Amino acid sequence: MEVIEDRERLVKLAPIVAADIQYHVFVCTGTSCSAVGSAEVKNAFERELKARGLQYGKVAKGCNPEGSVVLTECGSVGFCAIGAAVMVYPDGVWYAQVRAGDVPEIVEEHIVNGRPVERLALLRLTRG
């Protein structure tokens, strides 16, 4: 398989390469987290991030090509009994028992103001 080495071509194929991404938020959509509303949690992040012009992506999808936050679904991380799990990187903060109603606070406090929401933050990567 061909490996593309030309950076200009890579940026054309994946414009996010040239973006100024500051946060990557993951919402677990594994079976247990889904059962306690992780789809609603992800929708709430989309709503909050898009309303503030923070979510990176195409205008046609309501996102901002200059946005600084990437939102991604992920598989199980071991918080199955205490979901929904949300991870905010590069900070390395794992939130547990997240409900859609908690999302505006996580976006405002953590993403916008840089202050993790302590009542929901349960694990921190030691190198984070």
Place this chain on the structure above:
Amino acid sequence: MEVIEDRERLVKLAPIVAADIQYHVFVCTGTSCSAVGSAEVKNAFERELKARGLQYGKVAKGCNPEGSVVLTECGSVGFCAIGAAVMVYPDGVWYAQVRAGDVPEIVEEHIVNGRPVERLALLRLTRG
């Protein structure tokens, strides 16, 4: 829904809360990355990490309860045309065009020695 506040109970429900996690590796399993072998890439990470006792998890699954690396599948991150995409956090390094054959080098150089593999690293979070 009940919110569990007792930390001891939370650790019992999710032992990873008390673990010393240093790296969280995500492998994209979106449609485009799957088409270029992301399942094999994830399997290769499992093989390499488990062989070194690095992958956090249950012994019954070949993992190590004292492991320091979490491996998780994730959805599309915008590298669809240049997959498979692999993200290593908290470093905030995004790898593109990853094949199973690249994985031993990523584990040895980046995870074990702390030196990202430059030829594959395409994006870095500005705060990473």
